[in-house]
Amino acid sequence: MSGSTGTGGGRRQGDLPRGLSDFVGRTAELAELVKLLDVVPLVTLTGVGGVGKTRTAVEAAHRAADRFPDGTWMVELSELRDPELLPHTVAGALDVGDQSTRPLPDVLADFLADRRCLLILDTCEHLARACAALVTELLDAAPGLRVLSTGRQPLDVPGEHVVTLAPLPVPAEGEEAGAGAADYDAVRLFTARARHAVPGFAVDASNRAAVARLCRRLDGLPLALELAAPWLRVLPVEAVADRLDDRFQLLARGPGGEPGRHVTLRTAIGWSHELCGPAERLLWARASVFAGAFDRRAVLEVCSGGPLTPLRIPAVLDRLVHTSILLEEGEGARVRYRMLDTVREYGARWLRELGETGELERRHRDFLLAEARRAYSCWMGGRQIEWYERVLAVHADVRAALEHCLGDPAGGEDALDLAGALWFFWYVCGFQREGRHYLERALAAHTKPGPPRTRAAWARGLITLSQGDLGASAECVEICRTATDPVARTAAAFLEASELTLRSENAAALAILGDLELDPRRGGVEEAVWLLERGVRAFAHVQLGSPAEAAALAKESRVRSAERGERCLQAWADYVQALAELALGRPGAAVAHGRSALERKLPLHRDTWFMALCLDVLALATAGTGEAGRAARLLGVGERIWRTHGLAQLGAPELAAAREACERGLRAVLGDAGFESAHSAGLRATHEQGIALALGETTASTADQDR
Template identity: 35%
Template sequence: MDVLSSAPVSAESTSYVGRAQEGAAIRRLLGQARLVTLAGPGGVGKTRLAARVMRDSVRAFEHGAVFVELAPVRDGALVANLVADRLGLQDRSDASATRIVIEHLRHQTRLLVLDNCEHVIDACAGFVAEILAECPRVVVLATSRQSLAVAGERLVPVQPLPTADAVRLFLDRAAAIWPDAVDGEAARQELTELCRRLDGLPLAIELAAARIRSLSPAQILDRLSGRLTLLTTGPRLAPPRQQTLRATIDWSYELCTPSERTVWKRASVFAGSFDLDAAVQVCGGGDIAPGKVLDLIDGLLDKSVLIRHDEQGTARYRLLEVLREYGHEHLTSDGEQDEIARLHRDWYGRLVTLADEEWLSRHLYWIERLTREHANLRAALDWSLARRQEAGVALAMASRPFEYWLLRGLSSEERRWLDRALAAAAPDHPARPFALCVAALHALWQGDHENLGRLLDEVEQLAAAGTDEELTARILHIRAFAAMMAGGPESVDLAAEACAIFRAHGLVRAELHPLFIHGVSIAYRDRDLATARRLLSRMNAVATEHGATFYQAMSLFGLAVVEVEFGETDAAAEAAAEALRLDVLAGDLHGRAYRIDTLAWIATRRGEHSRAATLFGIAATVWDRIGTSPDFAVAIPHRRHLKRTRQELGDARFDEAFTAGRLLPDEDGLRYALDERAPEPEPAHGEPANPLSPRETEIAELVAEGLTNRDISTKLVISPRTAETHVQHIMTKLGFHSRAQIAVWSVSRHTELI
C-alpha cells in the first residue's frame, strides 16, 4: 500500500476530539458510494473530520489515499495540476493534467480527498465527474461549503459538536495553555454554557480557548455574551451558526493589539503557508518595524490565529482559510489590498531571481524551496496578470528558473503562465525574447510542433531586429534540439555553433544542454565515438565542478547512450547507474525514466533478456507517471532493444517479466535497476528477515503447498494473471528462477521460526 500524501499538518497538529460515530458512518458510506461530500459552514471541522476518516480508512484502499488541499489555489483551471502534483505525477506531454491523472488512477483502488472545494466548485465538479467516469475503483471524499452536484454524490452535513464534545475540546486546548484553568464545578458549568453559546463550532471554541491564559471561562463568556446577543437579536443576514462564528472571530480580532491585527490582515495575501523572511517583507512596513514581526507572529500563534509547522528545519505559518478570508476582508476594506499584494509579488519575484542566479550550484536547495513556495508563486503571477501594467513582471517571473518547472514536471503550467503573460505584456518588453525561448523549449519537450514553429518564428523576428548573440545562440540551441529529436543530421552543426557562442560569452549553464546534443548527435551522425566521449566528458566535468546535479546526470546519460549504441556496455552500465542515482537525488522522474530504459537496452546487449524485460516494465511505470513515452525522444534505440528482448524471450515470458517490473513499488524498482539488494530489516525476537509483503508471503506458502497459479487465484479470490504476477514478483525480490526455489525458501523460513 502506498499512502502518497497525508493530511495537512494543521489537521493533525493537535489531538482529535469527538465525532467517532460520524467518522464510522462516513467510512461505511465510502464503501457504498464513490463520491461523499462533507458539507458545512467554515469552522465546523470538515477538514479535521476528512483527515481522520482518511487515516482510518486507508487500509481499505490497495493503492492508499492522497489528501489535496485546494485552499491555496485561486484558479479552478489548476485543480487537476494540484492533484497531479500530490500524486507525484509529472507533466511532460501535451496531455491535460486531468488526462494524466485519469491515466494514472484508471486501474487503481485509491481514496482521493479534496479539501475546500467551494471556491473552485465548478472546476472540482467537472474534474470529479471525469474521475468517477473513467477510474472505476477511485473513491472521492470532498469537503465543501456546498455540494458538488455530481451524479451519485452522497452529501453528509457536518454538524457542530455536541455540547459534551465541545467541552472536551475546550478543556483539551485549554490544558495545553493553562492546565488548571478550569477548576471546580462552577467553572465547568460556565464552560458548558460558553460552548453552548458558541454553538459547538470547533473553530470558535479553539479561538475562545486561546484566551484561557488571561481570562477565566466566566470572563470569556461575559465578553462574548454581549456580542452574541446583539447578533441573535438583530437582522439575521446570515445563518445563526455563521453569525456565532463571525462574532467569535470579531472578538478574537479585537483582542489582538493593533499591530497584531495589521499582521493578520496583511498575512491574508499569502496562499498556503509562508516563512518568517516572507512575513517580514510583506507584513512589515509602516508602523510595523521589521524587527517586531516575529514578536507579532508569536502573539498570533498564542491566540490560535496562526498555525505553525516545520519543513526542512524552517518554521512556516499559515492562516486557516476562514481566518484568511476574514483578514482579507479587513485588508480590502482598509484599502491596502493592492499595496500588500504588490509587496507579496515583489518578494517572490526577488526569490525566483535569486533562484535563477544560484541555480547551477544550488538547484537542489532551490527545487525544495520553490516547491514549498509554489502556491505563493501562483498567487503572485495571478495578481500580476490581473493588472495589465504588471504583466511584464509576470513574464520575467514565469520564465526563470525554467529548469525548476521542468524538473517538477510542470511544463504545461509554466506554458500556461507564459502564454498569458506573452499575450498581456508589451511586444517590446525586454523579458519577451527569453520567455519565448522557454515557451518554445516546453513546446518541444511536449511534442507540440505547431506552437513550437509559431514561437520560434516570433523570437527569430526579434533576433533579426537586433544584434543579441546570446539570443541567436538560444535559437540555435532550440533548433538543434528539435533536429536531434527528429533524427536530423543538422543537429550537430547547430549545437556546435550554439556551444561556441555560449562559451565565448561565459554562459556556462546555457552551454551544457547544447553540449549534450552535440555529443549524442555526432555519435549517431558520424559514428564518431571519440568526439562524443570528449564532448560529454567535458559537459560532465563542468557540471561536476559547479555542483550541477541535473546536468551531471544528463551528461552521464549521454555517455551511456553512445556507449550502449556504439561502444562498451560496461561503461554504459556504469554511466547509466550513476545518472540514475543523481536523478533520485534531484527528484527528476523524467530523467529516471530515460535512465531505467537505457539500463534495459544494456541488459539486452548483454543477453540478460529477462532482466531487460523487467526493466522495460519498471520504466513503463515511470513513463506513465510523467505522461509521455520513450517514443518521444529515444524511439529508435528503445524499439530496437525492446523488439530483440521480446524475440529472445517469446511473448509469454516477456509479458510475465515486463508485468513483474510494472508492479514493483518505486523503491524496489530502483533497487532492481541499480542491481542492489533491498536492506534487510532487523528480525524481531529472532524471527528471520522477510523481504516479501504479507500477501507475497501468503502466496509463497501456497506455492510451497504445491498449488498452481490457478489454484492460488481460486483460494485468494484473485485473477490467475494477478497470481502469476505475484509469483514473478516474489522470484524477482528473492533472486529466484523457479517455483521450487520459492517452496524451499518458504519451508526453510518456517523451520527457522519453529
C-alpha cells in the same frame, strides 16, 4: 505528511496527513462515512466554515485505510484559485507528472483506472464546477476509485451522497453546572485545546458552568472553540465567557434573535481580533496577502512598514501564533506560518478596509519577483536542491502573484519576468504543463521584445521540446530570433538545434551549435546553454554513430557542470555517456552512468520523462550484461512512465528503434511468456520500486526472474 510503501500488489499507499491523537467526537458521523466509502463512489462532507470538515475527512480516511489497498491521497485545494490548474494540483498530489500534451484528466484517468483507492478533495466550494467535472470523468474511468470531497456546498454530481456535519453537541441552558456538562463533545474539545494553552487546565465545579456557557455561546463550532482556548493564557475562563456574551449581544444576533452559525464564526474571529493589540491586527491583515505558508523573511519584506518595524515583527508573529491566528509549522530556520481560510478571509477584509490591499499585493508580487530573479541567477550553481525546495515552498504564492500580474493590464511584463525566471522549476522539476500554461498567457499579454520575453520564450521552448510539440518549439525559436537583446540569438540557436536532434537532423544541429559564441559569465540562459550544448552535441553524435566523440563531449559537459556544483546537467551528460558506452560495446559502464544520472536527479524526481529515458538506457545496458529478467522489468517500468507522458522517447526515432530492438532480443532469451511476465511486473511497480530496480537493488522475490 506521512506516506508509506504498499504491500498489497506493490502499489504506493499515497499521502495522508497524520490523524490527531486527541480527535474528539464525531463517532456516528465517522461510522457513517466509513460505511459509505465502501459502496458510494462520491461522498461529500458539507457544513459551515469551522465545523471541522477537513479533520473529520482525514480521520475517516485513516479508519477506512484498509479498504483501499492502492492508497489514499489528500488534495488540498484551499490555496488554489485558478480552476484550470485543478487537474495539475491533483496530478501533483498523486505524483503523476504533468508533462505531456495529452489532456491531463485523461492521464489521471489512466493512472487511476485499475486502482482501488481513495481521493480526498479538500475545500472544494470555490472550485465546485471544476471539481464536479473532474470527479465525474475520473469516476467514469476508475470503478475502484472513491472520492471524499469537503466543502460548504455539494458538488451536485449524479450519485453523490452528502453528509452534513453539524457543530459539536453543547450543554443546554440549565445544564451548565451539572457534572454531565463535561461529557459533551464541545466541552471535551475546548478542554483539550485549553490544555495546550494552559498545561494542567481541567474542568471542575468551579469553572464548569463558565466552560459550558462558552461552548454554547460558540455554538459548538470547533474552530471557534480553538480560537477561544488560547486566551486562557491571559484571561480566566469566566472572563472569556463574559466577553463573548457581551460581543454576541452587540453584534451576532441573527434571524429570530439567535446567532446564526456563519455569524457565530465571524463573531468569534472578530472577538479574537478585538483582543489582539493594534500591531497584531495590522500584521494579521497584511499577512492575509499570502496564499500559502510563509516564513519570517517573507513577512519582514512584505508586511513591514509604519508601526510594524522589522525589529518588532518577530514578537508580533509569536503573539499571533500563541493566539492561534497563525499556525506554526517546522522547526528552527525552516519555521513557516499559515492561516486557516476563514481567518485569512477575515484579515483580507480588514486589509481592504485599511485601503492597503493594492499596496500589499504589489509588495507580495515584488517579493516573489525578487526571489525568482535570485533563483534564476543562482540555479546553475551548487544549491539546486535548496532553490527547488524554496520555490516549491512558495508555489501557491507564485501562482497568486502570476494571477495578479496577468489580471493587471500593466502587469504583462512582470508576468513574463516571473514565469521566465522560473524556467528551471517548470522544466527541470516536473511542472511543465503548468509552466506552459502561465508562459503562454504571459507571452500573449506582453509582446514587446526584450530580455523578459526572450527568457519566457526560451522556457516555453524547452517545455514544448520535452513534450515533443515541435511546432510550438519552432514558434519559440522565432520569438527569440526576432528579438534584439544579447541572449536572444543564443536562446534561438539552442532551441533550434535541440529541435533538429529530435527530428534526426543531427548534422544540421551540430552546425548550429558549432557557430555559437557563448559567454557563461552573463549567467542565466547564456550559462545554461554553455553547459547544455556539449550534452546536446554528444546526443547528436550518438545518433550519427560517432560514440567516441559523444563520450568525449559528454565527459566535458559533466566536468563543466561538476565544477559549478550543478547536478541536473551532470545527469543529462551521464545519460548521454551511457548511450555512448552502449554503442562502444561497454554495457557495464553504461549501467554505471545510467544509475549515476538517475541518482543525481532523484531529489527532483518529479522530472519523470528524464527518469523514463534513464530506465530505457538501463534496460538496454542491463540486457547487455545478461540480466534479461531485470531488463524486461525495467522496460515495463519505463513504459508505464511513457504512457503517462504520452510521447515515448520524446519522439526521437533512434531511441525508439533501440528500445524495440531490446525488446526483440529479450523475447528471444526469455520467450514471449517470460518476457510478458517480467514486463508486466515492471508495469505494476510503484515509483519507489522502479527506482530501486534501476539502481540495482534486487529482492528475493525478483532474483529468479534475472536468470
